[in-house]
Amino acid sequence: MAASLIGGLLHKGSQPSSIAVAEPRAEACQELSRRYGVATYVDNLDAVEGASTVVLAVKPQVMADVCRQLQPQIQRQRPLIVSIAAGIRIEQMERWLGGTLPVVRCMPNTPAMIGAGATALYANGRVSPVQRAEAQHLLDAAGLTVWVPDEDQLDTVTALSGSGPAYFFLLVEALENAAFAQGLSRETARALAAQTALGAGRMLTESGESAATLRQRVTSPGGTTQAALESFGADGFNAIVARAVDAARRRGGELSQAMESNK
Ligand SMILES: NC(=O)C1=CN([C@@H]2O[C@H](COP(=O)(O)OP(=O)(O)OC[C@H]3O[C@@H](n4cnc5c(N)ncnc54)[C@H](OP(=O)(O)O)[C@@H]3O)[C@@H](O)[C@H]2O)C=CC1
Numbered sequence: 001m002a003a004s005l006i007g008g009l010l011h012k013g014s015q016p017s018s019i020a021v022a023e024p025r026a027e028a029c030q031e032l033s034r035r036y037g038v039a040t041y042v043d044n045l046d047a048v049e050g051a052s053t054v055v056l057a058v059k060p061q062v063m064a065d066v067c068r069q070l071q072p073q074i075q076r077q078r079p080l081i082v083s084i085a086a087g088i089r090i091e092q093m094e095r096w097l098g099g100t101l102p103v104v105r106c107m108p109n110t111p112a113m114i115g116a117g118a119t120a121l122y123a124n125g126r127v128s129p130v131q132r133a134e135a136q137h138l139l140d141a142a143g144l145t146v147w148v149p150d151e152d153q154l155d156t157v158t159a160l161s162g163s164g165p166a167y168f169f170l171l172v173e174a175l176e177n178a179a180f181a182q183g184l185s186r187e188t189a190r191a192l193a194a195q196t197a198l199g200a201g202r203m204l205t206e207s208g209e210s211a212a213t214l215r216q217r218v219t220s221p222g223g224t225t226q227a228a229l230e231s232f233g234a235d236g237f238n239a240i241v242a243r244a245v246d247a248a249r250r251r252g253g254e255l256s257q258a259m260e261s262n263k
């Protein structure tokens with residue numbers, strides 16, 4: 001995700017010299033420097049030195065250790081903290097970083113890699129208007145951004161758009177496999193399934209019409225789509241999706257809780 005954000009920022013005109021990256025593996029550092037021209041450091045403290053914004057893009061499971069390591073320097077510099085970690089709450093990060101700070105918590109997704117990401121952001125009360133604009137600029141480079149008024153909503157956002165690309169990939173895999181089983185070549189099934197996802201996605205974002213309206217327009221009365229949709233309905237499709245989204249939302253809370261029991 002961090003590489004996607006770096007790529008997005010550079011694509012939108014940020015200078016490589018304005019970005020410093022921490023990455024614990026030396027070979028990965030070299031690759032990042034080669035690919036993006038940014039300064040890279042194996043030591044987190046070196047990357048944070050002098051920064052006005054620090055983006056925390058590590059796994060939730062290592063967030064506490066990384067924050068504690070950065071604590072003295074962060075408290076000296078008091079930069080804007082931007083976290084993309086699933087589940088980890090602002091109050092936890094402030095505690096591990098040694099006190100209150102301006103923090104923006106956000107949830108991007110992997111289409112950020114091609115500038116087609118969707119990110120929701122939440123700012124705590126210590127974030128200034130300038131810092132809010134800075135966080136927005138950072139994530140705008142990855143695609144659509146929306147602000148949510150309540151931190152708890154980020155767990156739902158994670159379950160919707162953070163994890164969401166995987167749900168669409170799963171559906172495309174299932175469609176591809178079903179068509180392959182019915183006799184299409186793997187290549188043809190894959191190309192048609194992927195292009196159908198692209199076309200449907202573009203109609204959703206470009207037509208201004210709801211998913212329900214677009215769905216109804218495909219569904220000729222008594223036709224093939226109706227047969228498929230009735231089969232989905234009989235198998236409890238909506239309930240299956242609602243349960244999956246709820247499982248993802250609950251896991252966000254569990255990731256946060258797990259960090260408390262590991263301390
Ligand atoms: N993947 C996704 O779709 C999304 C992920 N997120 C969130 O983004 C965060 C990162 O996820 P993702 O990009 O998938 O994970 P990755 O494992 O790809 O990225 C994590 C990065 O952190 C580095 N790292 C590991 N330990 C440390 C450390 N102690 N100090 C500094 N850097 C360290 C890793 O280096 P190395 O590879 O060398 O171990 C790696 O480059 C997570 O918190 C996740 O919840 C949010 C939205 C979507």
Ligand SMILES: O=C(O)[C@@H]1CCC=N1
Nearest residue numbers: 086109158162163164
């Ligand atoms: O699966 C995860 O935990 C991360 C957060 C959202 C997408 N990937």
